Amino acid sequence: MDQMRRQRIVLCLVLVSSVLALAGVASSQPPSPSKPPSPSATPPAARPPSQRAATPTPKPPSPRAAPKPLSPPTATAPSPRPPSPPATSPAPKTSSSPPSAAPAPRQASSPPAATPTPRTPPSPPTLRLSSPPAATPATKSSPSTSPAPRPSPRPPTPPPAPKPSPPPAPTRSKTNSSPATSSPGQLSPSFYSLSCPSVELAVRDVVRSASTLDPTIPGKLLRMLFHDCFVEGCDASVLIQGSGTERTDPANLSLGGFNVIDSAKRLLEAICPATVSCSDILVLAARDAVTLTGGPLVPVALGRRDGLVSLASNVRANIIDTGFSVDAMARSFAAKGLTLDDLVTLSGGHTIGSAHCTTFGERFRVDSNGSTVPVDEAMNADYAGELIRACSAVNGTVSSSTTVDCDEGSASRFDNTYFANLLDGRGLLRTDAVLVQNATTRATVEAFARSEESFFASWSASFARLTSLGVKIAAEGEVRRSCSRVNG
Structure with a gap:
């Protein structure tokens, strides 16, 4: 049981040190894992949270001296990656394990509660400590920079893009309406609907x-x-x-x-x-x-x-x-x-x-008896006789001015x-x-x-x-x- 508690405390301390290193805040030497229950070990862990309001003197020397002793590579990588599998279970127990340091983390956790920190659920107090020193833009993944991109001016930029497009539209419609005809270049039943509707x-x-x-x-x-x-x-x-x-x-x-x-x-x-x-x-x-x-x-x-x-x-x-x-x-x-x-x-x-008689005169001929007969034997005999009578003049010749239906x-x-x-x-x-x-x-x-x-x-x-x-x-x-x- 003591060994599990030690592991949790060590994990919590590692997260504290990694976040402080990313944020550029001075942190104290992490305590040895062999003294988890002692109340004297917890104050150094709680001091970094209070350093923000306690003394401004450790801030300049600590950001560069702190990363050197922090040998674990987790300080350079994002905090959620290494502890993600075990971090879910120890998160609630770490805050309750050191009874003597309970008041200090509560004060540090209350101000930054408004900033959402979904990436580091195991140690909410330590993540909230890292949010205040957002003045140093060393880490892009810091949650303190999240409020800045939210009001970014990206949404207003798309509206100006379509604004230049409407001007050419009316000019094109004017050129189309200028000709006398409604749809030049092609036939249409409504071609004259605008230019000559009647x-x-x-x-x-x-x-x-x-x-x-x-x-x-x-x-x-x-x-x-x-x-x-x-x-x-x-x-x-x-x-x-x-x-x-x-x-x-x-x-x-x-x-x-x-x-x-x-x-x-x-x-x-x-x-x-x-x-x-x-x-x-x-x-x-x-x-x-x-x-x-x-x-x-x-x-x-x-x-x-x-x-x-x-x-x-x-x-x-x-x-x-x-x-x-x-x-x-x-x-x-x-x-x-x-x-x-x-x-x-x-x-x-x-x-x-109707047609002039000259247009179908080749359909008739004069036989040996001197009679006009149709060339095409399929022509109705009665109809042929009517045409002959209609087209023949008194002298028996065809008149060029005579017409037949x-x-x-x-x-x-x-x-x-x-x-x-x-x-x-x-x-x-x-x-x-x-x-x-x-x-x-x-x-x-x-x-x-x-x-x-x-x-x-x-x-x-x-x-x-x-x-x-x-x-x-x-x-x-x-x-x-x-x-x-x-x-x-």
Whole structure:
């Protein structure tokens, strides 16, 4: 029992000496472990605690003379490491073992009780003694330095970092809002929502008024869009007048509806000057032509720029000729990124409008008897007779000014009757009739003839792809002041 008490006292003294050495406080020679119970041995251990208030003379010589006799290496290492395993049990007994020195440690332990010392639980009085001499910053692990880092100015430093970032944000938003268009560089249904919110309403009113006066306007606008998008993309290049422009090519001489686009442009220039492109006006007008005749309302993306190039030499290489086969049309569509389904669907645009007799004259021939007969034997005989009578003048020749409805019996309404007529041999153009002579395209024709809803759904998707061909944005084009000529 005495041996255990001696070990505890020795351990307590070692902790006292190590802490005093780390703090730079003078300490007396540790007592010999052979005299644990004697009351005379305890006062030297208790004096170091009271040295702080007793006499200031031992402080200067003691910090450097004390570490020399303290031979145990525990003085250099942190106090909790060596005694940690045995220190937990002797902690409460060391304070109670020397009865004579009890009052001295109580006075020393009371002032530094506010400083938490979790690292040295075995000897709370000695650790609290080491906290007062915190003036010597020799040891970074001293508990006396703990209150200093707590109010450190580290938390206020992060707030100033984000403060410089907000200034550039408003400047960027200003640059984005400065252009006339809301989202430059890309197409969007809400492209003009800020710069010209009434653009769609204005175009629709112009198309409706023109169609009321001339029922052929919807078909003309839709045909004009096809001829524009397949040459140089949807950039209104077909609207430019002048020698050698697309408009002068024979395939475009029969186009109509230019006055409607010009009227819409003049209206929009009065409402939103230099904002809405002619190419967007043409796309909206063709979309509205379908809607006003009973077709689906197709949401279209806007933000196109008007092209700067319009050459008649580019027309024939890109436009669909009325004498094309399915394979020839498929190749032309594939070159634009369109499919066979797109070919059949967009051919359904012939459900409105009319065609000149000269555009399908190759479908007839004069036989040995001098009679005009269809070249294609699959053409409905009654329908062929109607076309011959409609296109023949008194002298038996075809008139270049005579027109015939593309969709017999339903040319003023956008519906699926066109596909039903194809299956009945009543396709007006050769490009219409060949769609039922190919197994793949015929299956699509049959599906659309059965379901108008299916045709409308496919039309919406194909029309969106058509109006995205060769679109020019930002610096690739311009917003024309007049649709018939380039700015300059």
